[in-house]
Amino acid sequence: MSQLTFDAAGARALEAIYLTPDVIAQRARVIDLLAAQPGERVLDVGVGPGLLAYDIARLVGETGQLVGLDLSAAMVAAAAERLADLPQAQVREGDAVRLDLADGSFDAVVSTQVYEYVADMPRALGELHRVLRSGGRALILDTDWRSLVWHSSDQARMDRVLACWDAHLADPHLPARLGPLLRAAGFEVRRAEILPMFSPRWQPVSYAGGMMRTIHNFVRGNGARFDLSADEIEAWRADQQALIERGEYFFSVNRYAFLATR
Ligand SMILES: C[S@@+](CC[C@H](N)C(=O)[O-])C[C@H]1O[C@@H](n2cnc3c(N)ncnc32)[C@H](O)[C@@H]1O
Known part of the structure; x- marks a missing residue:
């Protein structure tokens, strides 16, 4: 399994995508759903x-x-710099499947776009359940890449590119399993909703615009394992450029948010 590398350059690239209007809107919705209150302890x-x-x-x-x-030292460094002026914030290295935190020590936990990278979900959700107090909230958001509609002149080639891209995650279809996984870990699911990342036309400063670069780079580095030649990858990218220039670009993928209580 090849995953994305969350080193310093990866952290900067991800941050640029997270500052696009679609992802800013997603964050606003996550904040509404989590409804963190003054005085709460949040992980x-x-x-x-x-x-x-x-x-x-x-x-x-x-x-x-x-x-x-x-898990990534580069991400911890980027977050620590952003949070440096807030004494109530602490950032440190840690693994979702082995939380070095006391039982019942949080009122709420949030995790966006992380569990899709985690192979052992029963263990990770067991850890979340353990560190939440009774009645505490968990807000989890991940992408199901099966919800992707990305227009192409050659769908078979697009499918091969996306099969390669799916390999960057432990489970590119995690949201479909999240409800049952949460219930099996002892949570009650209170709410689930879709947050689309939707570009019905080309917008360079958008989630889709940022992902074009990220997916192109990932597939260039990993395509050989999927019998994708360099020429085929560049033909895929050139097709997207031609669609952009003809005003025929279309991209839509769904993220799924689950709010559960312990
Ligand atoms: C796509 S980023 C999402 C970052 C952030 N949650 C957000 O939505 O802005 C995925 C993050 O999950 C982290 N990650 C992946 N597996 C992890 C694990 N097992 N434990 C903790 N962090 C993990 C990566 O290092 C990376 O920073």
Whole structure:
């Protein structure tokens, strides 16, 4: 399994995508659903560059606490820099499947675009359940890449490119299993909703615009294992460019948010 590398350059590229209007709107919806209150203790699993953590830390205020964990040292460094002026925030390295945190120590946990990278979901959700207090909230958001509608002049080639891209995740279809996984871990699912990343026309500053570069780079590095030649990958990219120039570009993929309580 090849995964994306979340090193310093990866952290910068991801941050640029997270500052596009679609992802800003997603963050606003996650913040509404989580409804963090002043004084609450909130854990962000897979904190990434810390954009969501920053907003939540400000909502819980100095009487509350925000703890951000991430497997990647580069992400921890980026988040720590962003959160440096907020004394209620702490960021450190940590693994979703082995939380170095006390039982019942959080009122709420949030994790966006992280569990799709985690192979052992029963163990990761067991850890979430353990660190939440009774009645505490968990907000989890992931993408199901099966929901992708991405127009191409050659669908068979597009399917081969996307099969390669799917390999960057432990489970590119996690949302379809999340409800039952949460219930099996002892949670009650209160709400589930779709957050589309939708570009019905080409917009360079958009989630889809950023992902064009990310997917192109990933497939160039990993295509050989999927019998995708360099020429085929460049033909796929050139086709997208031609569609953009003819005004025929279309991209839509869904993210799924689950709000559960312990
Ligand atoms: C796509 S980014 C999402 C970042 C952030 N949650 C957001 O939505 O802005 C995925 C993040 O999950 C982290 N990650 C992946 N597997 C992890 C694990 N097992 N434990 C903790 N973090 C993990 C990566 O290092 C990366 O920062």
